[in-house]
Amino acid sequence: MERMASHYRKSGGRWLGSGILRGMGVTLKNWIGSYFDPSRLVTVCYPGERLPLPENSRSFPFLIYDGDDPEAGLRCVACRICEKECPPECIHIENERDENGKPRKRPAVFDIDISVCMSCQICVEVCPFDAIEMDQIYAISTNARFEPLRLHKEQLLKPNEYFRELSPTRSAAADARREAERAKQAKKKEAGKKG
Amino acid sequence: MNVVLFIIAALILVGALATVCVRNLVYCALSLAATFAALGMLYLALGAEFIGWVQILVYVGAVAVLIVFVILLTAPDRMRSVGPLFSRSRILGVGVSLGVFGTIAYAVHKSGSLKGSLSMPAETDMQSIGEELLSSYLVPLEATGVLLTVALIGAVLFAREEPVEGSEESQESKD
Amino acid sequence: MWLVIIQLKIGIILTFFSLLFAVASLAERKILARIQNRRGPNRVGPCGLFQPIADGIKMLIKEDVVPRKADRALHFLAPIVMVAPMVLLFGILPYGGGLTLVDLEVGLLFFFAVSSVSELAVFMAGWSSANKYSVFGAMRAIAQMVSYEVPLVLVAITPVMVAGSLSLVHMVEDQAGYAIGVIPNWFVLTPWGIVGFLLLFVTSLAEANRTPFDLPEGESELVAGHLTEYSGFKYALFFMGEYFGIFAGSGLAVALFLGGGGAPLPLLQWIPPYLWFFVKLVVLVGIVIWVRASLPRMRIDQLMDLCWKGLVPLAFVNLIAAAIWHYSGGGWQGWILAGGLLVGAYLMLNRVVLRSRCSWERKYYLAKS
Ligand code: SF4
Ligand code: SF4
Numbered sequence: 001m002e003r004m005a006s007h008y009r010k011s012g013g014r015w016l017g018s019g020i021l022r023g024m025g026v027t028l029k030n031w032i033g034s035y036f037d038p039s040r041l042v043t044v045c046y047p048g049e050r051l052p053l054p055e056n057s058r059s060f061p062f063l064i065y066d067g068d069d070p071e072a073g074l075r076c077v078a079c080r081i082c083e084k085e086c087p088p089e090c091i092h093i094e095n096e097r098d099e100n101g102k103p104r105k106r107p108a109v110f111d112i113d114i115s116v117c118m119s120c121q122i123c124v125e126v127c128p129f130d131a132i133e134m135d136q137i138y139a140i141s142t143n144a145r146f147e148p149l150r151l152h153k154e155q156l157l158k159p160n161e162y163f164r165e166l167s168p169t170r171s172a173a174a175d176a177r178r179e180a181e182r183a184k185q186a187k188k189k190e191a192g193k194k195g
Numbered sequence: 196m197n198v199v200l201f202i203i204a205a206l207i208l209v210g211a212l213a214t215v216c217v218r219n220l221v222y223c224a225l226s227l228a229a230t231f232a233a234l235g236m237l238y239l240a241l242g243a244e245f246i247g248w249v250q251i252l253v254y255v256g257a258v259a260v261l262i263v264f265v266i267l268l269t270a271p272d273r274m275r276s277v278g279p280l281f282s283r284s285r286i287l288g289v290g291v292s293l294g295v296f297g298t299i300a301y302a303v304h305k306s307g308s309l310k311g312s313l314s315m316p317a318e319t320d321m322q323s324i325g326e327e328l329l330s331s332y333l334v335p336l337e338a339t340g341v342l343l344t345v346a347l348i349g350a351v352l353f354a355r356e357e358p359v360e361g362s363e364e365s366q367e368s369k370d
Numbered sequence: 371m372w373l374v375i376i377q378l379k380i381g382i383i384l385t386f387f388s389l390l391f392a393v394a395s396l397a398e399r400k401i402l403a404r405i406q407n408r409r410g411p412n413r414v415g416p417c418g419l420f421q422p423i424a425d426g427i428k429m430l431i432k433e434d435v436v437p438r439k440a441d442r443a444l445h446f447l448a449p450i451v452m453v454a455p456m457v458l459l460f461g462i463l464p465y466g467g468g469l470t471l472v473d474l475e476v477g478l479l480f481f482f483a484v485s486s487v488s489e490l491a492v493f494m495a496g497w498s499s500a501n502k503y504s505v506f507g508a509m510r511a512i513a514q515m516v517s518y519e520v521p522l523v524l525v526a527i528t529p530v531m532v533a534g535s536l537s538l539v540h541m542v543e544d545q546a547g548y549a550i551g552v553i554p555n556w557f558v559l560t561p562w563g564i565v566g567f568l569l570l571f572v573t574s575l576a577e578a579n580r581t582p583f584d585l586p587e588g589e590s591e592l593v594a595g596h597l598t599e600y601s602g603f604k605y606a607l608f609f610m611g612e613y614f615g616i617f618a619g620s621g622l623a624v625a626l627f628l629g630g631g632g633a634p635l636p637l638l639q640w641i642p643p644y645l646w647f648f649v650k651l652v653v654l655v656g657i658v659i660w661v662r663a664s665l666p667r668m669r670i671d672q673l674m675d676l677c678w679k680g681l682v683p684l685a686f687v688n689l690i691a692a693a694i695w696h697y698s699g700g701g702w703q704g705w706i707l708a709g710g711l712l713v714g715a716y717l718m719l720n721r722v723v724l725r726s727r728c729s730w731e732r733k734y735y736l737a738k739s
Pocket of ligand 2: 088090122123124
């Protein structure tokens with residue numbers, strides 16, 4: 001900055017038209033340089049190439065499952081905290097029920113209407129089971145207004161590995177939390193057995 | 196050649212008639228421009244290259260554009276139609292135009308150009324026009340220049356009148 | 371036979387300029403992109419080379435929208451009145467080497483007379499659209515073109531004075547030959563010539579409504595000026611008219627100052643003159659694009675100030691310098707006298723402009739409270 005100012009004082013600003021010439025020089029350098037130094041081109045050919053997103057970018061929530069089987073590894077226990085906390089009320093959960101109609105601790109229906117979701121991440125914050133996390137999907141336009149934008153459980157479920165790739169930091173923290181929780185549970189069980 | 200002249204004359208007449216008869220100010224202005232252009236063509240067809248192109252440059256390129264510009268500036272809402280075809284002072288108008296026509300006709304008749312006695316210079320090239328302008332017609336040329344400059348300065352004065360301190364106008368604007 | 375040759379020439383010239391239009395519209399986007407660190411169109415064909423074809427097809431099949439309140443006749447006529455004179459201008463450019471179409475004795479006059487018709491086209495477009503942005507854009511464009519015609523003509527007169535003819539062909543002949551065997555006798559290599567060339571370049575940029583003088587089409591305030599209500603093929607015609615205007619202006623600059631079809635070195639004279647002419651023209655068009663990428667748009671009061679307080683006085687001084695040069699017979703006396711005069715004028719302008727910033731500031735004559 002300092003150098004630029006002194007440069008300006010030395011070479012330009014005193015002669016009419018020198019600013020124009022300097023500007024043209026800058027653009028000329030840019031133009032020729034762009035053919036020799038590809039790193040000058042800051043844009044990418046979008047749909048083919050995409051720039052990596054920053055780790056903390058987020059768009060819409062998704063559900064995490066462990067292991068290979070989405071249904072078996074489902075972390076969500078349908079406690080419905082997120083449903084209650086979601087400010088625009090775009091989460092819809094229905095519990096699975098057994099034959100007596102008693103609710104099970106699993107969601108039968110888990111819908112997020114992403115046309116309403118405002119990406120506030122509150123559902124992620126409140127979930128006690130690290131079952132819901134923020135995704136980074138974009139370019140998800142559809143050809144209808146309602147149904148395609150209402151994501152169902154099947155579309156929302158993604159493996160933990162995906163989350164690890166998406167956000168190493170946050171997934172590591174979540175994994176550590178879950179590990180600690182499991183250890184505590186195991187201890188309790190042991191204590192219970194003993195006692 | 197004659198056919199071309201007649202076509203051009205017809206164009207001029209149609210353009211001139213349209214200029215006064217059409218009830219749309221913009222069309223009037225554009226017909227006027229077309230008339231000017233046709234006049235330029237007439238000069239060109241008669242072999243007067245220089246005056247022909249000057250006619251187009253000055254009249255189509257400058258006068259018509261100025262007229263159009265004035266229309267844009269002054270009468271944006273009245274552009275679509277101007278009053279009735281025949282104004283109240285039509286008798287006077289007819290009288291004036293008859294007078295002008297008579298004068299010109301008399302002058303042309305007297306000058307003898309109709310009898311073909313005027314000797315046309317074999318070739319009117321740029322060189323001779325320039326020499327004539329800067330020798331025998333130097334004073335009229337300069338006078339025209341001065342006149343135009345005065346007109347220009349006057350226009351600038353009108354357009355850029357700044358309220359003088361303490362004058363009525365600035366008083367008004369302060370109130 | 372004569373007719374066939376004429377038609378052949380017309381064909382060659384029109385083909386060249388139409389091709390140049392296609393190439394220039396692509397090159398403009400490519401170069402602009404590169405200068406702004408982008409890639410530019412690269413989807414159609416290899417490296418996006420077929421983009422002009424795609425653009426053309428798009429323009430042709432697009433819906434031709436005419437506003438309901440528009441004046442249909444004028445709305446239709448305006449693009450034609452825009453392009454036709456520009457095409458006529460190509461007829462008198464002195465390509466040399468037998469490709470010159472007509473050698474009018476009053477060539478320069480013809481050039482200005484015909485190109486001034488495009489102002490009427492702008493007005494027709496602006497008014498017939500029945501859109502206030504269009505009307506404003508047209509008003510700006512006409513004011514700008516009328517103003518810049520003054521310095522343009524004043525500058526174009528200087529070579530006329532020195533060459534003693536209005537014919538462009540004659541002017542190119544006057545610039546033939548080489549001083550000391552290597553330096554071409556182009557007018558641009560004289561003190562008044564270089565100033566005249568720069569002035570001519572700037573004013574023809576303004577005449578063609580190109581950046582940095584493109585405020586009749588200033589998107590931010592006027593949508594697209596007089597082109598707002600145009601779409602499809604009519605818009606393409608306007609676009610073509612603008613480009614043809616640039617080509618014709620560049621051609622005029624080449625003929626007046628850059629020696630027409632003359633080769634820059636005696637060694638290169640085996641290349642036919644029209645090729646040289648086209649090369650110079652293309653280079654000038656490239657510079658126009660380069661300028662567009664570099665300079666920001668001016669404000670309307672700056673535009674008028676530049677014209678009336680900068681270019682017109684400079685053009686007058688240049689006229690005097692050319693006269694001095696002519697009567698001192700060129701050579702070193704000419705360089706000292708004419709060059710000194712021009713440098714003095716530049717220094718004075720420099721002083722005036724840079725010392726008193728106020729001349730470039732906006733004055734509110736009416737809004738003063
Ligand atoms: S996602 Fe979390 S908060 Fe929401 S219902 Fe499932 S377990 Fe409860
Ligand atoms: S991110 Fe916010 S709005 Fe979207 S589902 Fe979660 S809580 Fe609701």
